[in-house]
Amino acid sequence: MEIKRFTGYQAGSQKYDLLTAISVAGLNGTPGFQCSMMRLIALITARYNWRTDELTVGQKEMARLWSVDERTVKREIKRLTDSNILLQLRPGVRGRVAAYRLNYAEIYRLSEPVWQNVGSDFVSRMETQSPKPTEKVVHVQFGQERPVAIEHEGQDLQDPWGRALRRLSESEALLFESWYRELKFVETQDQTITLRAPSKFIAQYIQSHHLKPLLGAVQLEFGRIQKVCLLG
Structure with a gap:
């Protein structure tokens, strides 16, 4: 919206x-x-x-x-x-x-x-x-x-990453459509979550300009995450 x-x-x-x-x-x-x-x-x-x-x-x-x-x-x-x-x-x-x-x-x-x-x-x-x-x-x-109200293609909204996507779609609708929708969960290790972006450009741009909302949504669903690693 x-x-x-x-x-x-x-x-x-x-x-x-x-x-x-x-x-x-x-x-x-x-x-x-x-x-x-x-x-x-x-x-x-x-x-x-x-x-x-x-x-x-x-x-x-x-x-x-x-x-x-x-x-x-x-x-x-x-x-x-x-x-x-x-x-x-x-x-x-x-x-x-x-x-x-x-x-x-x-x-x-x-x-x-x-x-x-x-x-x-x-x-x-x-x-x-x-x-x-x-x-x-x-x-x-x-x-x-x-x-759960918003459906994301192929994404289980009962898992933490699915819930994080839902949060972003509600609170950051334009950023979600432009940058976050196609992000894929890879793994969590220690206090880092690794995500895969569709391209290196998108990964770098999110890292430079739109990391704060993404990290906030991840922390709300995954707990003690302090760093987002984006692969392109």
Whole structure:
């Protein structure tokens, strides 16, 4: 799907529309969902980095912001990622905090039934802004376990590399289509994962320009991986 970027002279109003969509979706949901959306809005307005399109906030800071303990933070983040509202980009390893990104398509999908509650002008703007999906996606209700939704040719999505590909297709759609889709798993040894690219050029270009998202997805699924080796 198209990657949403809040840039340009209309960026401010688009951010307000996004927050409105999250608000009305929450108000139309269960008390638990309302609480989750309120916490998400607080997190976005306080700490979301729109330039990099990432959220990197430690659990202690989230707990302080939400006036809860860290155990509650862990449960809340798990609910938001399981429901596909937040996409995790990188794990919290080696002293760094985890990185997340808003899944705009899922936020628009959840809120679309109540856009009309805001007004026809809001409906018109949101229909223009909504990302257009290009992958087959299966949606579930908030709080339910999310099934594997995106199919990759010949790839078992139950294994770690298959799950890493799925993460990349969700969080880095354009990079996935252009660079990651044809990568093949070779092996893991010590803290290194070896992948094979279709060509030496692609291997070198990913290594030089697009390694960070790839490493983040690999670390989330394989654990203690510190290095990606790309063969061409």
